[in-house]
Amino acid sequence: MTTLLPSLTQSRKAPMLEGVLFFPVTPFTESGDVDLDALRRHIAGRVDAGPGGVFVACGTGEFHALDHEEYGAVVRTAVEAVGGRVPVYAGAGGALGQARRLARAAAEAGADGLLLMPPYLVESTAEGLVAYTREVAGETGLPLIVYNRANARFDERSAAAIAQLPTVVGFKDGTGDLDLLARIIPAVNEALDGTGKEFQFFNGMPTAEASQPAYRALGVELYSSAAFAFAPDVSLAFHRAVQAGDQKRIDALQRTFFHPLVRLRQRVPGYAVALVKAGVTLEGLDAGPVRPPLTPLTAPETEELAAILAEARAVLAS
Secondary structure (H helix, E strand, O other), X not given: XXXXXXXXXXXXXXXXXXXXXXXXXXXXXXXXXXXXXXXXHHXXXXXXXXXXXXXXXXXXXXXXXXXXXXXXXXXXXXXXXXXXXXXXXXXXXXXXXXXXXXXXXHHHOOOOEEEEXXXXXXXXXXXXXXXXXXXXXXXXXXOEEEEEEOOEXXXXXXXXXXXXXXXXXXEEEOOOOHHHHHHHHHXXXXXXXXXXXXXXXXXXXXOHHHOHHHXXXXXXXXXXXXXXXXXXXXXXXXXXXXXXXOHHHXXXXXXXXXXXXXXXXOOOOOHHHHHHHHHHHHOOOOOOOOOOOOOOOOHHXXXXXXXXXXXXXXXXXX
């Protein structure tokens, strides 16, 4: 362990991301254990479809429900399944000690970067969030993307401050506050002007495709696609339509797929994860249950999800 410490604290060049970003689920067996074989097949199969990066053990991957040993095994499995084809980012966050420990575990497992999840439970000042980010970012040399959501909400000044930390390379917004984001982006760009540092912004809203046209208007091209985990054909078709400015196709996929997903997701807290897991199982790989406190879709809701998928694929076929 001690022989790893010097190399882990050396900064690594951030892999620049592009395309659709894949957030895999973490499959569990019926007895509740992590199913690493199913995870390996899930990730390898979806990477074959062509995402721009893999974000493992994050929100969709039930980061909150994994213990330290499970987390390390999940990240190692993801790195092995990807085989260097695209960058692999791993979630880290929660209590400060846990966040630092997970950051090191991700580095040791071969991850290419970190997605910093919010600190556990507590509310804090913007200065406190900067200090939290600095502590975790300094634990390894891994590039780190900060997730702006829940109780980790940055303003212009704090966003600019973290962007200047050596290993912080991105800012992912999961608040949907576009007015604030429209102020954060130029503040960060001004802070980094002349440094030569590459920095990326991401749309991190649940079912991000539903809001991506609005984010793109602000210059935010990257977004997390939970839908890619179970419907990569639909996810990629939407991405191509957005890139090509094909408004007719965008509208059709929003109407038949993404907006119905949002309505289903909003029925029950936690369905942002549960419906993705149900979708993965519908598509032929048993992802198992979600872990408490999350709850699964009901049987009628799973049928509804299948119908939504069928409707979207009818649009693609036409």
